Amino acid sequence: MSQNLSSRILHSIKWTTTATFAIAAMQVGYSALMSRLLTPADFGLVGMAGVVLSFGSYFAQMGLEQALIQRTELSDDDVRVAFTVSVLLGITCTTILWFAAPLVPLYFKNPHVVPILQVMAVSLLITGLSATAVSLLKRRMAFETLSKIEVASYIISYGGVGLGMAFRGHGVWSLLGATITQGILLGILAYWNVRHSIRPLFNWSVFKPLFAFGGKVSVISFLEFLGANLDQLFIGRLLGVRMVGIYNRAFMLVYLPVHNMTTSIARVLLPAFSTLQNDRKQLCQSYLTTLSLTSYIVLPTCVGIATTAEPLVRVMLGDQWLEAIPIVKIVAFVVGLNMLSTFGGILFESLADLNFKLGLQGSYVVVQALLMIYASRFGLIGLTGAMLVGEVLRHIAYLVAGRRLLSYSLFDIVSTYLPAVVTALVVGSASYGLTVLFTGSGVPALVQLLAHILLCAFLLIGMLTVGINRPIRMQLDEHVLSKLSFLRHARPFSQMRLTVAKVRLRLAQVIQRKLLGSIVGNLPGTALRSLEEVWGWEAVKPHVRTMRTLSLPTTQYYSFPEHYPPYFRRHKSFEARLAYWLCDVCVAPANGLTWLPNVDYVLSESIGDVRRLMGWGNIMPHLHLLHTRRPTQLTETGLVVAAAPSPYFHWLFETLPNLLTALEIAPDVRILVPTHYPVFVRQALALRLGDSFSQKTIVADEPVRIPNLLLLQTEVDAGFVPPIAVDILRTTYIPNYEQLPSGHRDIYISRRYAPRRAMANEVELENALRERGYEIVYCEKLSFAEQINLFSQARTVVALHGAGLSNITWSPKGFGYWRCFQMVISMTVMHAWPFSLGLIIAMLHVGRFRAKLLPVRFR
Template sequence: MFWTALSMGALAVAELVALLVLARLLSPNEFGLYAAALVVIKFSAIFEGLGVAPAIVQRPELEERHLRVGFTLSLILSIFVAGLVWTTAPAIADVLRLPELAPVVRICCIIFLCQGVAMVAQACAQRALRFRWLAAVDACAFAIGFVIVGPVLAVLGFGIWALVGALVTQHFVRMLAILVGQSHPKRLMLERRAIGELLYFGGGFTLARIFNYLASQVDRLVVGRWLGAEALGVYSLASQLMTTPAVIVGQILDRVLFPTMALVQQEQTRLARAYRSSVAACALLVLPASVVVAIVAPEIVLVLLGAGWQGVVAPLQILACGMLFRTSYKLSDSVSRATGVVYARAWRQAIFVTAVALGAVIGQSWGVTGVAFGVVAAVATNFMLMAQLSLRVTGLSWFEFAAAHFPGIALAGVVGSGVWVTADLLRQAQVTPLTILLEVALLSCAAGLVLCSVLPALFLGRDGRSALRLVAGMAPWLQRSRPG
């Protein structure tokens, strides 16, 4: 978890710096084309591999035939998806009314081939829990692509191809590094039994992934259709401000917990303990943060977006209330995939899509805030459905599940009360929004540390204290792990 979080944090900072540099060298039109190409590539990537890599990670007993068949399937599927996107690129460009998009999308098809070749090797590395090595590979590949190649091409006047070249270079370098650093059988093989075993899991995984993608987009479609472009802009910014941290935390948890839980999927006691501890840690971190964000949302909007975006405040506050549901359900997602109940997961994600659509359609009668309420209700429904599935496979009771959240709720209540009073006093004193944010951040962090130190039984709970002991024990291990 430590290495994955460190890697994603470093990548986020590096990406911001690289984009700031490239923004000074390229035009908004070129960035727009690149963004449109990414939408096409990311959606198409859902179908690439059909869940073969997660199936390899999840299998209780992995044989050489699974690796050989998985490698063969990943090659075939990546070539098929790349060919399909290449062929339909002009039609996609016509639909989006961006004639310059077709050649950009076609060159980006190289990414599918790189991912297909490295797919099984990456799955083997995840199965072996080589998170530190994978983090280093991701960081180096991004640096070569977007810190070196992209800016150089931009300075030389390649325009949009500087961004495309950076992206393709990143994936190509990553493919080479993973293939060299993680060995696996590469002789091609197609065996009916192994294909069925891999694609049975992969099919359910892909279905759930499609529904998840639709759930993340359908609310925006409803807002754009019924409330117009201006409301869509307000809602999109509020949603992005709220969902980005939840997505990052969820990705960190999922990258580590899925392969880790898959290793102990047949040991229900260990699986239940891991799930309960993860839920408790998530509540302890996310609940206080969501309360603080809801309180200082006006200052967040003023500092990040400016005075012209006051309409973002209300939907941001409402969406902040659903931060735990959006983050914690990722834990249930990891458990369901680790134990192979992918079709039970898939139909729950189908209900999630329906709930988001209904919540958004009903809520649009009350504007953007109504849509936000409807989406939070849908996310809460999905959280409960996925929790029920996780409790079923781990044997954990609803009481134990609820008890894991109590320390986080207590900490959020006390910290939130202090932040509310402090923010109100600072506003009355007409302190600048940036100063309010800084003082609230310091107060909430200090208050959280003091409360957890003075009353650990109440504000940390059993799982929190266990996690704290684990983190404290990492110091000598990190010292030993330094190179040289």
């Protein structure tokens, strides 16, 4: 998936999520008020009419919305034909339902449903007029516009018309008024933003491909309608209008929060999955990631709703709805599984594999009908239980069929759902214990409900710290965590506010350590982020002369074998690389910290420390007191780039590629270095600069004020190696890398002289490998150039976890790589990077302090 598409998906999900949660919040209040203003019979009548209306709506739409979205290319004639057919179908179905409405009481045995159905039938015509405009907005992924339209139309129709009519005593008609008003507003506002042609056109050659796809979608949707409404059809026929009303309110009580959690994602995924239909590997990754994140939210939420059914019904619906309590407990799981199955349906639609979906849905309807016929003897609870069994079977069928399309394994499915299942068990157990505690206590229902919500929310978030939920935490780290950067948005403050700053520091530290890892701002670059956090963009902007995009965002996918732990991150999104030309800023050579002049206090991270340790340790932003000594004014007026030293791995892949890029785009740039820096820094720069090294470097110990600074983007997720960094290093130091012959040297990188991570029996390990023909190498004793030369001839490399592994970057393509790593320090980054290089890799787990020599074969 291109990063551009990823960004559009995330932007779309952000807006659809915002809209659905806003609507959900309003629906909670709307439902609570309407449940007290209307009777169960009122909701039952609308529920019955709604079933018949849904029946007509599937024929009124004919799947044209999905057909417009799914097509790779769309012409003006396609749009005109789709609009023409949609309007004609809307008129036809409205007319048929209007005149057929008197026949409905023959099934439901209630004549009051006739006028309600006739009025509701008008909504089919309204949908026909607006469907094309809404489809085009979705196809363009203009979900920001669509979300604003939906929120505005909901407020006016339900908050204004619906509640207004209910308060004036219009009863069931207030529900109809709200629904029809929203449809009209949605259509008008959608067309206002699209302005597609409304000139009628019917051309069979244009309509045929739309109908070929949309017709199947329509049939499938009709079968989905039957499956989704069999409950109300059976309940209405066997148990009467009152039971339909109770079931409807119980269902909606669960459906609204869970549906709103998933719909914002689901409606974005059809156009997104459709763009990936020719790349099954990336589509599989996106599908499993979607299931994993969604199930982590949906399953614990459903369990929490089931254990909180009594106070939930009392607060949201009132005491007249107590019969809905046992229904809510079962419906919670029905709705949860239904929402998760939605993504399987979207997957098959995006691949235009509708025959299977058609067969699956048809089978589901038959099985579900048989289950409900059998369960009808047990009343409303029995019918609801039959729905649960049917949903379980359908979800399993989607997972099995998806494996055929995407070739994922059983291990992948277990890894996908395990975090959600474990978290749901913990949430359910705790919530049930709280229910037992409240039983007979006389605590008000509202207080009980709030206590349950707080407990479940705390556990849902707190469980992210558990090891089994690491995959979820990684996904949140990539897509959500940046939104928490406001915790570190410091401003200049006086001595009196120093305590406040320390409190904020502590809060940021606790969150980053205990919850989601390191907090990183969603801003262009680490050092520039420091500038913006201190002063705000408006103050920083005068110091930015220009900026350039060096490379576009990319997403790297890692095809780890099945035996890898489930917490291994399967993909990494790398930001765009940006370069900034700044003027009149201050820089600390030792750590790269950048700030504006005349700052008394700067609350910011130490760039060197955070880049080195981000996400792997107890990182706390440093409080720099800069008022005691003003930075020295640098006499150099030309362009300068800072080269803050850091450990070898991070300097090689994060700092050095930026310095090499700076020398490429600005040949006259000079490099700022501290007085004391590792020898490999000098060797690497000297190898690139040659005799001009002394003239091209500026040495300084204390912070300096620089007239012109070149600042390049740094990947804030430390340890993950951007592919562009490897290309830059190879192009610079091995210009003929693509022509390197196959290696002939077998190497063991010893850590006997390294300060950390050496094995206690390192000498024994060296002797054993030496007997097998391996060269024993101590990277600490080799120059930068010698390491490049040695590893460019490697055939096989064996190494413990450590910085010396960085040198496999220089090895020829396809060489063997065997890494021994301690269980306590196994991490994704040290596996993802070799996989991205296309290496043949084998791993051997060793103990914490000693290595065991075991036979290992390359796969």
